């Protein structure tokens with residue numbers, strides 16, 4: 001095996017879930033485990049997050065996998081069903097569904113279910129991606145309230161700009177004008193959980209913060225007392241000494257200006273490390289912060305060892321984790337921690353720790 005491993009801390013998941021409850025003490029927590037739990041492994045993440053009040057997924061197959069792993073929590077399909085036939089499995093596995101458009105409402109109204117199900121009715125509060133506009137939302141709610149297939153209606157919306165300090169006021173005025181206190185609510189993603197207490201009623205839906213990355217670009221995960229869950233760890237598989245004028249990697253993008261030692265790390269874009277990471281992206285070798293050099297290859301990348309003189313073949317490398325926040329790697333690569341975590345490739349073995 002190559003030395004590259006994604007270490008996953010289940011206790012960090014539990015810690016971050018406890019932080020969600022500290023931010024939103026009265027709320028029920030629907031932990032979002034879509035995208036293979038943001039790259040952390042669906043089933044193991046659900047085990048680390050077992051104190052959640054429910055789990056939200058994208059696909060029926062994920063919900064079925066959770067049920068087959070013995071998870072009895074409420075499970076929410078975040079985009080609902082994609083065809084009327086899927087309602088049979090929704091019924092069989094006792095799932096909760098989002099309804100975000102009229103066709104889904106018709107499918108449910110025409111379905112024969114053994115038990116009524118909980119429906120999260122989605123309001124479009126300004127993102128204009130999924131959900132009913134306010135007038136249609138009121139009609140849909142009225143119709144749902146009469147259906148024998150429905151056990152409970154939860155009024156739901158998703159914010160386009162909860163990461164901005166002033167980002168939810170127009171959406172919240174749509175919510176206030178449209179949602180009825182007779183039914184429960186589900187409004188908040190991670191960004192709203194950490195900075196908009198007015199959104200916490202009912203079910204909150206944390207994703208990224210559970211995995212220990214920050215939902216707010218200008219603030220670190222540590223500032224929210226979150227712990228990184230994934231440590232992407234590898235090792236040096238070669239050490240080179242460059243002379244002034246020597247370059248490293250495809251395209252010869254980095255050229256040494258003086259004699260310097262560099263290391264070659266077993267991790268590349270086929271592992272999910274971003275190919276567009278520029279020279280200078282933070283990385284740690286033997287516990288010392290340093291930088292990547294030149295272009296990321298499919299299976300390898302280069303690092304500066306000028307400040308790590310004792311590093312030899314086999315030296316430990318942290319691509320991201322407790323020492324190198326995934327958010328800082330993301331900033332260097334002009335993306336967000338979400339994308340890096342979700343992109344960790346299946347070929348990278350995971351090790352789970354209590």
Ligand SMILES: *Cc1c(COP(=O)(O)O)cnc(C)c1O
Nearest residue numbers: 032158189190191205206207208
């Ligand atoms: C992904 C998702 C979330 C979680 O968002 P984070 O920013 O990761 O907290 C919440 N609600 C919905 C509808 C989502 O699709």
